[in-house]
Amino acid sequence: MSMPAEFGSMVFSDSVMQQRLPHDTYRALKRILSEGASLNRDIADIIANAMKDWALEKGATHFTHWFQPMTGVTAEKHDSFIRPIGDKVIMEFSGKELIKGESDASSFPSGGLRATFEARGYTAWDPTSYAFIKDKTLCIPTAFCSYTGEALDKKTPLLRSMELISSQAARIVRLFGKDCERVTPTVGAEQEYFLIDREMYEKRPDLIYTGRTLIGCQPSKGQELDDHFFGALKTRVAAFMRELDEELWRLGIPAKTRHNEVAPGQHELAPVFETVNVAVDHNQLTMEIMKKVAARHGMVCLLHEKPFEGVNGSGKHNNWSLVTDSGTNLLDPGDNPMDNLQFLLVLCAVVRAVDMHQDLLRIAVSSAGNDHRLGGFEAPPSIMSMYLGDELEGVLASIKSGEAYDKIEKSYINSGVHSLSRVRRDTTDRNRTSPFAFTGNKFEFRSVGSSFSISDANVIINTIVADQLEQFADQLEMAEKDNFKNTVMRLIREIIVRHDRIIFNGNNYSPEWPEEARKRGLVILPSTVEALNEFTSEKNIDLFTRHAIFSENEMHSRREVMLENYAKVVNIEALTMLDMVKRNVLPVVIRESKALSDSAKVKLEIGIPADVEIRLATELSRKAEDILKKCDLLQAAQQHASALGFSAASAREYRYEVLNDMRLLRNTVDETEKLVDESKWPYPSYGQLLFSVL
């Protein structure tokens, strides 16, 4: 691949449009994009035709409206461009086909929004995210909604939240005397994943059906030597990463950083940040392409949040900031944050938003999979708090106390070697344990799960921050001009006094933190089930409906979809586990125990002591009994929960009964694995899985 020429070669990008569209059409489209005007059919026809010609030259034969239903993965239905004329065909693509599609929506989750009798769903072109070619198909990013206009997807609310924060943040910037029409949220999502060998994967029904291992005892080597993080890449992994980067680059996805992560077999990819809507689309594509490329290299890419117990899980760090139409990053503190009132005000909006809506941020990262990760020793806890770093905390503390601010001077790191160039020390260190950390000129939300669409988290961040900015702007627009600075300062101080409980610099993994958080009155929602129940609280319905991000109906439907998904996921896990244990583990344990007692019998008959065989056979026989007993318990719990249907009530049963019985069964099975001849155990071990890629 030749770079930079081939970057974005599969994208109907701005420069392609500029080249291929008549000048008037191009200008009209740009106007539509910047002013949000709507598109007329004539323009749509011209654009569609240019898109088709371009796509045909690139070898495409089909087009699809590419959308993001509430499943969290993308959906597509392909139509070819052909129109038969006599015994020949012509290739056609109209403006109508570009801007609107109709799709049977009844098989996508809607949480009751769309009954089957009105199963029509519509997809509508989102011209703010470029069309692209994948698998010889022209993919048109679209939003997906019902006949009555209710959002059935993850893109529609995101676009709504972008418009909201744009208008509110622009008001703030204008208050500081600058021209500003638009403000855009920017996002860079760091993606973690595991790679394992395909052959091993195929022997594990739990990985195939659920994405995570449901049984498996700890290997003698895990991640304790810290020898994998940033380690040299194995040949197969390096080849995978190279091909992945190239595929992503062709699609205009700015993949930038790649490295090994902490756990064996774990890696990370980070792109350069983009407008949030594009970043969401690109992250969805990245996940899809990771899986495809891995398959070509005889591997499987696991995106589950916790594929293996005892080693780190995978997350997605959502780096978020705001940029104005003239290119200013509103979260850039500059050299003197103490004097940068606009920055401090936006910072305070984020602080207050996070403190007031801890529940929503917790909800944004809720799923059956991520529950296994949040609160693990390597991942942020399910309690939300913020880290700002020494410098900003110093600034805020001095505003709070009214005492003069002691500026942290820029300093240089002394490596003790003269030939090394001087490295300036950052004024903030890192706190890797914080769920919501300020990292110099952006906030990094670390709790998002690796398999998630990052849309939900950003809808929530955009909305809660915009809500604060709106309140600030309402207040400040009333303030007298000569007194503006003082009014801003007073507002900032008030926010710090009232909301600094959300700021926590310490170790979020420490056992003392939950106790401390409780004392501070922070919100503690231990699992997805408790979290999702809060989604439709009065406060939240008021927030989202007031800003027209979600209607009340849409909120109930989303909560329903997520709880249903939770119950279904745990149900599949329970059934898979029972199947694996009863049909494969248990017979092996019984056979092994019998083989040992048979051999003891033979030995004893000819007068050789058989204490070892007898002891092991007895132990295995007891384990078999124990396993069967725990299978019965799990089965009863699963049947009880599934009888309740997949709903809020059953989600609670799955969380507190089924998952608990799965844990008990797993413990016994894992103890048993350690007693059985490795060659007889029916499934590849953790050691084989984690160290399978050479």
Ligand code: ADP
């Ligand atoms: P760090 O060292 O803090 O992890 P990086 O520069 O490696 O910072 O960035 C991590 C991610 O954050 C990358 O995806 C990067 O593009 C993204 N990022 C950097 N600046 C911004 C910004 N202003 N807005 C959103 N994301 C950003």
Ligand code: MG
């Ligand atoms: Mg990071």
